[in-house]
Amino acid sequence: MSRRLPIYILLDCSESMAGEPLEAVEVGVYTMISALKKNPYAIETAFLSIITFDAKARTLVPLTEISAVAPPSLSIRPGTSLGAALDLVRESISRDVKQTTLESKGDFKPMVFIMTDGQPTDDWQGPIARLKAVKPHLAQIYAIGCGDDVDFETLSQIADVCIHNKTLSTESVAKLFVWLSASVQSQSATPESAISLEKKIPLEKGMELINTDSPPKFTGQNKxxxxxxxxxxxxxxxxxxxxxxxxxxxxxxxxxxxxxxxxxxxxxxxxxxxxxxxxxxxxxxxxxxxxxxxxxxxxxxxxxxxxxxxxxxxxxxxxxxxxxxxxxxxxxxxxxxx
Ligand SMILES: [Zn+2]
Ligand SMILES: [Zn+2]
Incomplete structure (x- = not known):
């Protein structure tokens, strides 16, 4: 089997996403999967998994080759269990991704994209410590925080790269998925590249890179x-x-x-x-x-x-x-x- 590029997309389906934002995410996921199915590099290399988190974390799409991925329908529940989602993605990577050994090359380094509009409501310190304890570095993690109430102090400790998507309007979520789709296509063409995606694919209007060494202070005062x-x-x-x-x-x-x-x-x-x-x-x-x-x-x-x-x-x-x-x-x- 040829080497695969595993991509995990973690979607926040907490109630603050109810209504237009969740519909926009559903359309975004659908559009991205359609685009990837037409891209020869993605067809050849990319494998996609979709995990949602709310009161619980759930695997909606297990790691699957792009041509066979069916876009999932999303529904909302109370809570933002990002910690549970991180445990789930670590278990999935350990189980499904082939590691490089002395005899053979394993899969390419997985990419994890976390999309959230708020603050985790469960314990995330334990899960992120377990994820980071795996050597070699298990995955490149991108966190995309959307809207006004994102806790980037927390996301900066979880992700290698943090991006702020300033609103959750249908239009801005659509642009976010355009960027995500282009990023996955680019990485599929050069899966060994360690260059961070936002340096290869310019961020869309309304998206901004967060300095993870000094993220904006999170006051706890929700808007x-x-x-x-x-x-x-x-x-x-x-x-x-x-x-x-x-x-x-x-x-x-x-x-x-x-x-x-x-x-x-x-x-x-x-x-x-x-x-x-x-x-x-x-x-x-x-x-x-x-x-x-x-x-x-x-x-x-x-x-x-x-x-x-x-x-x-x-x-x-x-x-x-x-x-x-x-x-x-x-x-x-x-x-x-x-
Ligand atoms: Zn009534
Ligand atoms: Zn009552």
Missing amino acids: RLSFHVTCLNTKQPYMMRFKLYPGGSFFMADDVVKLPLDFFSDGAMKSPPVDTSLLQGVHICPFCGADGWGKCGFCGHLFCLTPQTPSRIVCPVCETNLALSSNTDSFSIDGSQG
Whole structure:
């Protein structure tokens, strides 16, 4: 068998990717795979694996020759288990990639691309230490952080090269995958090259190289907040998102995104509570059109409400009978972890 170039793509499918960003990533992956299937070097050399991470890490595409890769469909879950994804990629490389021995040349050095929009929510120090402990150096790791809330202090410790893709718009994600596709094609043509990809393939507009020796300080102050809400009428889950108002003293209503019905199947995780006095603006329930929301005093879950909602309701999550109070004082609610 000829020497292979193993490529691992790790995709963040946490809830902060819900909606347009995830659709853009799905299209990007599809477009990249189509392009690689037309490239003679990639067909000859590149093998692709796709791993997603959210509450868990999952191998959606095991290491497969390009011509046989089917683009996966992606779905979102709570959490950003990057540590679990790093363990999974290390195990896969150790199992699937042929090492060079005295008798024969092994596969080319694997490339790992991590695409994330936030901060890991699991332990990543253990997994990255295990990955780096393997000698010789197991893979060249590129981390591509997208959007406003990326923790580059952490990513700089994980990756050899960090790139900031400044937004998660459909257009910018498409450009990112153009770069990724060109990079894989270039490496497939010269798989022994140790030149870092961003030096060979110019970064697209909106992408910027991060200095991993002095990455931007991560303050922990997110610019976005999101909350899970259950529709009182249909019991379907959705997420309402807020973004930090310029100047930074409160959060404005941004958008709502429907969540899949099985969204909580791997368990919801909670992040530090947020005082509702910091939240401004109106979200419309995407299922019934209600323009407000309330909190169950028993289970703490949020549900949609209107001024016309009867004063006695049943919590759509814990099914406790509730008497609605018109208390307008601020209270604290649990943010979701993304
Ligand atoms: Zn509703
Ligand atoms: Zn409840």
